[in-house]
Amino acid sequence: MDIDVVTNVLKLNDEIAALNRADLNKAGVRCLDIIGSPGAGKTLLLEKTLQALQGEMRIGVLTGDLATTRDAERLADHCEKVTQINTGKGCHLDANQVRQGLSNFNLEDLDLLIIENVGNLICPVGFDLGQDAKVGLFSVSEGDDKPIKHPYIVMEASVLILNKMDLLPYVPFDMKVFDSDLLGLRSDVPVLKLSAATGENINEWLDWVRAFVNTKSPAAVLQ
Amino acid sequence: MDIDVVTNVLKLNDEIAALNRADLNKAGVRCLDIIGSPGAGKTLLLEKTLQALQGEMRIGVLTGDLATTRDAERLADHCEKVTQINTGKGCHLDANQVRQGLSNFNLEDLDLLIIENVGNLICPVGFDLGQDAKVGLFSVSEGDDKPIKHPYIVMEASVLILNKMDLLPYVPFDMKVFDSDLLGLRSDVPVLKLSAATGENINEWLDWVRAFVNTKSPAAVLQ
Numbered sequence: 001m002d003i004d005v006v007t008n009v010l011k012l013n014d015e016i017a018a019l020n021r022a023d024l025n026k027a028g029v030r031c032l033d034i035i036g037s038p039g040a041g042k043t044l045l046l047e048k049t050l051q052a053l054q055g056e057m058r059i060g061v062l063t064g065d066l067a068t069t070r071d072a073e074r075l076a077d078h079c080e081k082v083t084q085i086n087t088g089k090g091c092h093l094d095a096n097q098v099r100q101g102l103s104n105f106n107l108e109d110l111d112l113l114i115i116e117n118v119g120n121l122i123c124p125v126g127f128d129l130g131q132d133a134k135v136g137l138f139s140v141s142e143g144d145d146k147p148i149k150h151p152y153i154v155m156e157a158s159v160l161i162l163n164k165m166d167l168l169p170y171v172p173f174d175m176k177v178f179d180s181d182l183l184g185l186r187s188d189v190p191v192l193k194l195s196a197a198t199g200e201n202i203n204e205w206l207d208w209v210r211a212f213v214n215t216k217s218p219a220a221v222l223q
Numbered sequence: 224m225d226i227d228v229v230t231n232v233l234k235l236n237d238e239i240a241a242l243n244r245a246d247l248n249k250a251g252v253r254c255l256d257i258i259g260s261p262g263a264g265k266t267l268l269l270e271k272t273l274q275a276l277q278g279e280m281r282i283g284v285l286t287g288d289l290a291t292t293r294d295a296e297r298l299a300d301h302c303e304k305v306t307q308i309n310t311g312k313g314c315h316l317d318a319n320q321v322r323q324g325l326s327n328f329n330l331e332d333l334d335l336l337i338i339e340n341v342g343n344l345i346c347p348v349g350f351d352l353g354q355d356a357k358v359g360l361f362s363v364s365e366g367d368d369k370p371i372k373h374p375y376i377v378m379e380a381s382v383l384i385l386n387k388m389d390l391l392p393y394v395p396f397d398m399k400v401f402d403s404d405l406l407g408l409r410s411d412v413p414v415l416k417l418s419a420a421t422g423e424n425i426n427e428w429l430d431w432v433r434a435f436v437n438t439k440s441p442a443a444v445l446q
Contacts, residue, residue: 037260037261037262037342037365038260038344038365038369038372038373039260039362039364039365039366039369065372066345066372066373066374066375067371067372067373067374068368068371068372070368070371070372089345089348089349089375091314091343091345091346118345119260119344119372120314120343120344120345120346121261121342121343122289122312122314122341122343122346123314123343123345123346125312126312139262139364141262141362141364141387141390141394142260142261142262143262145291145293146261146262148290148291148293149261149288149289149290149291149293149342150261150289150290151289151290152289152312164364166393167364167390167393167394170389170390170393171364171390171420172420197394197395
């Protein structure tokens with residue numbers, strides 16, 4: 001019976017995610033869901049991304065956290081609009097929370113919506129929010145074993161980022177282990193190694209975002 | 224109805240946790256549950272702890288991960304016995320998994336059981352496993368805002384650790400923000416700032432563990 005309830009909860013989530021996806025597609029908004037551990041650098045990467053792409057495209061941000069509005073405050077100056085969702089003890093964003101968040105935006109005014117999920121490498125992976133692509137974010141200071149220990153985000157992501165490359169000289173991290181573990185799981189996903197703090201290789205990520213926004217989603221093409 | 228199921232799941236978990244606690248108390252084993260983000264340094268801290276306390280006390284380890292036995296392999300040389308629990312897509316250890324893990328140990332042969340929870344700063348906090356105390360582990364490279372964003376582990380922990388102090392010169396981290404946020408949440412919990420990698424201040428943690436093991440649990444005193 002517990003399993004039935006979980007299945008029903010996920011089914012309901014998927015139905016609401018489909019509504020989100022339809023609304024976003026109809027308005028021509030592309031949507032990313034960024035997933036990573038607490039402190040992997042999601043917000044700093046977003047800050048740098050918004051600064052770099054300001055004027056070039058219109059970006060809205062939905063950011064999730066258990067508590068505080070600190071991320072939203074950091075991001076507010078750099079984008080069209082940012083909405084914070086506090087989940088309390090909730091470990092992930094769900095499609096209904098995103099649906100409520102979407103009602104704060106005028107989607108016609110956006111090219112890209114970036115969802116910064118709650119800091120958690122596990123639970124957010126299983127919840128469709130209506131995004132077009134998931135971004136999996138690791139960081140050097142978390143260690144080289146994160147892909148093999150967290151295979152589900154690796155399998156689901158459309159792009160993987162290894163952030164905090166500037167810390168490589170100061171931490172135990174074997175890039176061969178990281179690379180070969182990843183390759184054992186998947187060989188068809190781009191892996192961008194960069195530092196949001198120093199800006200190293202961040203252009204690779206910005207180019208990925210540009211290409212992503214310029215690609216119409218398959219669902220939108222069918223409309 | 225969903226809420227009833229969640230309540231029942233947690234109630235069942237609590238009942239099994241109480242059985243675990245009773246078995247541990249009866250055998251005179253003290254039990255810690257270490258909770259922290261992926262890559263916060265749980266396993267390295269454990270390695271250093273086991274190396275330092277080997278011969279002084281008998282320690283068993285239960286370690287949780289979605290996938291792989293890498294942590295268990297790292298720890299196996301340094302303690303009486305280590306058992307790995309793979310949770311698959313499960314984001315935390317629950318009392319029943321710990322109960323099954325306990326059956327691998329001869330509890331009479333242990334003074335201390337350390338549970339290394341799944342790398343996740345959120346979900347493990349809500350699940351009683353039968354431990355005597357929870358250890359909340361943050362790391363410098365995660366940023367100074369983690370206590371205020373993750374208040375539940377702060378409220379539940381018997382001791383908090385700020386690991387990776389050796390990285391302080393290389394990352395943006397305002398210790399005043401970290402300290403004052405923590406103080407705003409709780410003033411009655413010890414906060415140990417150390418580096419498992421360099422050994423800086425690790426003696427404070429070892430002394431905390433020694434005092435913890437030498438204190439009989441309140442439940443055991445009542446028996």
